[in-house]
Amino acid sequence: MLRIAVQSKGRLYDETMLLLEEAGIKLNRGKRILLLSAKGFPVELLFLRDDDIPQSVANGVADIGIVGENEYVEKGGEARLVRRLGFSKCRLSLAIPKNEEYKGVEWFEGKTIATSYPEVLRAYLKQNGVNAALHVISGSVEIAPGIGLADAIFDIVSSGSTLVSNRLKEVEVVLPCEALLIANNHLTEEKQAILNELLFRFEAIQLAExxxxxxxxxxxxxxxxxxxxxxxxxxxxxxxxxxxxxxxxxxxxxxxxxxxxxxxxxxxxxxxxxxxxxxxxxx
Missing domain, CATH: 3.30.70.120 (Alpha-Beta Plaits)
Incomplete structure (x- = not known):
């Protein structure tokens, strides 16, 4: 039995479930529970918060996981990247107040940036020789400049509508993201064989897209x-x-x-x- 960690809600959850359904994996749906088994294929789904998936796969709580690239990069690469899945595309970007003049990344020198992705941001700022203070928060990052918590934000951007509604503008795309399939580094031969069959089905779906x-x-x-x-x-x-x-x-x-x-x-x-x-x- 291969255990797959998937996001418990949101757009990535919806697109993951659609992919599994197209791959012929029928789930024993019932009352929403943490662990859900499949019919006719030896897998079970473990529903987790998106930021818990990389570590859960790395330490063997789950064998593989489908997770956003933003969380995989932020939490470190202890689990191995198996395949890019091509859906749930978004980006990690820097955004500043709409009325600010922006001429380059040096704008962030000495500023305070609110984010839920401090590791990715620290690496980017170091690469560009920028010294900025990080204010780490979870959720509602986009309101930070408006209430005086920060000068700018670093967060996930999809359509950009949330930025617009908070009078912010995107100025730097740091990391383009998509859904990734990751795996534990120590799968048994039996579990690797199940994963190989799953990859075969995913590839057939992706080739047809x-x-x-x-x-x-x-x-x-x-x-x-x-x-x-x-x-x-x-x-x-x-x-x-x-x-x-x-x-x-x-x-x-x-x-x-x-x-x-x-x-x-x-x-x-x-x-x-x-x-x-x-x-x-x-x-």
Whole structure:
């Protein structure tokens, strides 16, 4: 049995549970409890505060964990980083009052900065040769300048709306963050095998993200030009049609280039273009 530490609430919790569901891990849901087992796959979930996850994985209370990069970096790297998961993206940033003029990081010299991430901030200030006082608080960091506790803040920023509502502006991005999969350094062979299967499922989900499956009919004489637009995973699938001189083409394209590619395909004579979502992709 592999024990996974996950955040007990918030956006990271929601996206983690969605990932596990897409990976075929069905949970024995009932009354909300600290430890929850799964059906059909040998894992159990341990629900913790986000800042408790890195240490819980490092000391073996949990075997692996899904945690924000901000907490992993702040709490130290005693647990090993296994995979970047690509969701719950945000950033650790410095912000100052909106009406302050900012010309560079030297603005923070001699100032007081409120934060819940003192280790990350100390390293950044040292790297930039800035001497500032740190006021360490947990929660509601953004109100500190407004009530006179600090001159600036260092905190998690997602949309930036919280900064705006507190008349602050983001001036330095110190650490881009996302969800990470971390693991204890001393997993047994059995637990490592379960983790490997879990990673295989996660990879299949991640590979499918932002991609579409395309089927179309096209003139055979334009095949070379069409292949240049639709390389596929290795190469597109080509099937001759009953109508002589026509072929069917099947391939995978990135969603961000979808409309650009579809327009070019139509210009090359492609017809009957069918676009399908991809749930999983295994290579």
């Amino acid at each position: 932002g991609k579409k499956y395309v089927l179309l009919n096209a003139p055979k004489e334009r095949l070379h030009e069409i292949i240049e637009l639709l390389p596929g995973m290795r190469s597109p699938t080509i099937t001759p049609l009953v109508d002589e001189g026509w072929i069917s083409v099947q391939s995978v394209i990135a969603e961000k280039h979808f409309w650009e590619i579809i327009g070019k395909l139509k210009a090359l004579g492609a017809e009957g273009i069918l676009v399908l979502p991809i749930e999983k992709m295994i290579v």
